[in-house]
Amino acid sequence: MTSRPSPAKAPPADLPLLLAFDLDGTLIPDQGRELPEATAGALSRLRGLGVRLAIITGRDTPPRPVREAMQPDAVATNNGGRIEIGGELHAEARFTPAELEAVLAHELEDARVVVFTPDTLYIDLPPGREPEPWMLARSFRPLAEAPREGVLKVGLYHPGVADLAARLRQSHPHLVLTGAQPPYTQFLTVTPVGAHKGAALALIAEALGIPLERTVAFGDSDNDEAMLELAGHAVQVGTLPLLAPHAHEQVASPGALGEYLNALADRLEGLG
Numbered sequence: 001m002t003s004r005p006s007p008a009k010a011p012p013a014d015l016p017l018l019l020a021f022d023l024d025g026t027l028i029p030d031q032g033r034e035l036p037e038a039t040a041g042a043l044s045r046l047r048g049l050g051v052r053l054a055i056i057t058g059r060d061t062p063p064r065p066v067r068e069a070m071q072p073d074a075v076a077t078n079n080g081g082r083i084e085i086g087g088e089l090h091a092e093a094r095f096t097p098a099e100l101e102a103v104l105a106h107e108l109e110d111a112r113v114v115v116f117t118p119d120t121l122y123i124d125l126p127p128g129r130e131p132e133p134w135m136l137a138r139s140f141r142p143l144a145e146a147p148r149e150g151v152l153k154v155g156l157y158h159p160g161v162a163d164l165a166a167r168l169r170q171s172h173p174h175l176v177l178t179g180a181q182p183p184y185t186q187f188l189t190v191t192p193v194g195a196h197k198g199a200a201l202a203l204i205a206e207a208l209g210i211p212l213e214r215t216v217a218f219g220d221s222d223n224d225e226a227m228l229e230l231a232g233h234a235v236q237v238g239t240l241p242l243l244a245p246h247a248h249e250q251v252a253s254p255g256a257l258g259e260y261l262n263a264l265a266d267r268l269e270g271l272g
Contacts, residue, residue: 016046016215016216016233016268017050017215018051018053018073018215019046019054019216019217020055020201020215021056021218021219022197022224023066025237025238026224026237027039027218027254027257028063028066028254032254033066035065035069038259039254039258041258041262042257043069045261045269046268052074052208053071054072054073054074054076054204055076056201057075057076057077057079058078058079059077059078060082060121060152062075062077074086074090074204076197076204078116078152078153079153079178079191079197080200080227081152083200085207085208092118094150094152094192095151095154103168107163108156112124113143113156114154114157115153115154116152117151118152122140122141122143122146124142124143152195153189154190154191156187157186157187161185161187161188164188175190175191176194176196177189179222183221184221197227198226198229198230199226201227211232215231215232216231216232216234217231218237219234219235219236219237220237220238225242225243225246228246234246234248234249235248235250235260237251237254238253239252
């Protein structure tokens, strides 16, 4: 990735035809389920001004309250591996059986593994352990029943995921690995070739007929790096040092995003 040459103070008022948002830590607080009130109001104003909206997230499904309040034109989940536009499936990246076998053949003792298919989560939930709230939004089955085809994403939770990430980058450099570094030092996500947020932004923009130069991307962590680098204007939410070279400007937190978006709407209205 190349560094941004000289960060701008704010996007030009005539720039955004498409705004693309990461979810956790960007559009909503980590593990949140609802848009902050100011953000929801600002997005409604921007929609009314003709700006298109997209969610591009590592989650396998966005929370229903967020989707209903935002009314996005496109949703990319699984770090960009599954893309819906106008509510219809547009693209989906899946592991080959050999790739999935390599990812699951990890050396991390007692690692927690989650395998994601379009309809079901496969997870090593110990006997007697209650499912966590995020699991309840999806059908889930034991990890041992996971299929070898149709898998979109694998998540691994373990203090040693950085070692596994290093090995996979050597043996399977075409796979997409995120996490295993701050702020997610004990969590590694693996997706198939081409399944990253930069590719998702490009596909969404193309499908909506919008030049990348007129897109604005918002993100807070390492899986947003490719999206921020590709967008016409990049906004970092938070202070992760990794993202600073790829951002034109910075917003402090999801709580401050509504003010930023309302200011953008003000500028766009001023052009009318």
